[in-house]
Amino acid sequence: MSGRRSYSRRKPSLPDFIMLLLLLFAGWWVQNIGSLTSMLIFFGVAAAGYLSIRLLLARRAEQRLAESGIHQVDRMSGVEFEQFARAHFQRKGYRVKQTPKTSDYGADLVLQKDGRKVVVQAKRWDGIVGIKSVQEVLGAMNYYDAHKGIVLTNSDFTESAYRLAKKSPVELWHRQKLTDELMSSGVKPAAEGGKGQSKAGKDKRTCPRCGGTLVVRSGRRGRFWGCTGYPACRYTADL
Secondary structure (H helix, E strand, O other), rough: OOOOOOOOOOOOOHHHHHHHHHHHHHHHHHOOOOOHHHHHHHHHHHHHHHHHHHHHHHHHHHHHHHHHHHHHHHHOHHHHHHHHHHHHHHOOOOEEEOOOOOOOOOOOOEEEOOOOEEEEEOOOOOOOOOOOHHHHHHHHHHOOOOOOOEEEEOOOOOOHHHHHHHHHOOOEOOOHHHHHHHHHHHOOOOOOOOOOOOOOHHHOOOOOOOOOEEEEEEEEEEEEEEEEEOOOOOOOEEO
16 A cells, blocks of 8 residues: 555664663753763773774685585575675675665676676575576676676586686686585685585596596486586586
8 A cells, every 4th residue: 555654563673762861861960960061081092992892703704605515505595605605705805796686687786806897696595406507697798887797506506507607708606616615715614415425526526538627416307417517528427
């Protein structure tokens, strides 16, 4: 219903309670101890300390997020996965801007480094990511005047997505690529046995035909190893 507002009674939060205490303390200070000037100095120092602590806690939280392993990623929500991607790229030295929740034009993040701009779409996905994500990132590259696009996921991509990305400046970070990136950032590899892992996962994931990376994919006959060089390389192997 347009043109109408609804109001709800909000429960007092801890910051509200702290603010009330500070106001009461300010009134007591002026009346019993010192001048308004001394009180303002006191509150200025207190505010600076509070903001410093908030900044320190935020940086620690961001560091913990950037150090998440692949199995922690599997338990994230979509929003948390975007925050994780942002922390990861910031750790890599990129200047990162998060796009609006609506009208993002196909990108979740816009990265800048060494005069180059990269758009990123983050897909925390249980299924296989399709060609639509690649198309959206291509649109975002045009809108943000980016040099490159990245779609990253904890899962894998369809064959049509790989084919389109191969013909365009879009990188597809599938599960193994994302894991490799985390390990290159100093994150310890996750223990075997999680999502997308099997006994075959302990083997070297290199294509014997072209030297590319093998990833776990799903098809009509179930899950199998497939080469990321597809369609140029069509090597597959049973799990």
